[in-house]
Amino acid sequence: MSGLSDDPLPDMEMTTNEAAAYLSGPVGYAISAKFLRSLRYVSRGPVVEKRGSRLVYRKSTLDAFLQENGTNPIDWYAGIWREVADQLRAYSEATGDDGFKPLIETIEKRDPPDIWDPDQAK
Helix, strand or coil, X not given: CCCCCCCCCCCCEECHHXXXXXXXXXXXXXXXXXXXXXXXXXXXXXXXXXXXXXXXXXXXXXXXXXXXXXXXXXXXXXXXXXXXXXXXXXXXXXHCCHHHHHHHHHHHHHCCCCCCCCCCCC
8 A cells, every 4th residue: 555545636735826716615605815815814724835935725734724614714713803802911911001901802892702612512
């Protein structure tokens, strides 16, 4: 056995445009490269590798991303506001600057409440 997977393209590399088109299939509508880049900017997107001056997505990492995060792009952004508020809170505590308090409160209101109940998962 050579150790190769049955998948004919297990490590296929894709550009951002190709990766967006690939993700569009399971999602059910077109995902733009701009949207995919925006996910990367907020650390919510699939793993991306640098190849010289270009970014490369691997089919296996896109599949893993879908497996872990589902096919609803809105869910891909879940928790982003909570993370921004946590970062501002940490900065505020480290510097002693309370000027961020109103912004933190506003940001926390933007993030939908976490409705997952671990007791319900049993």
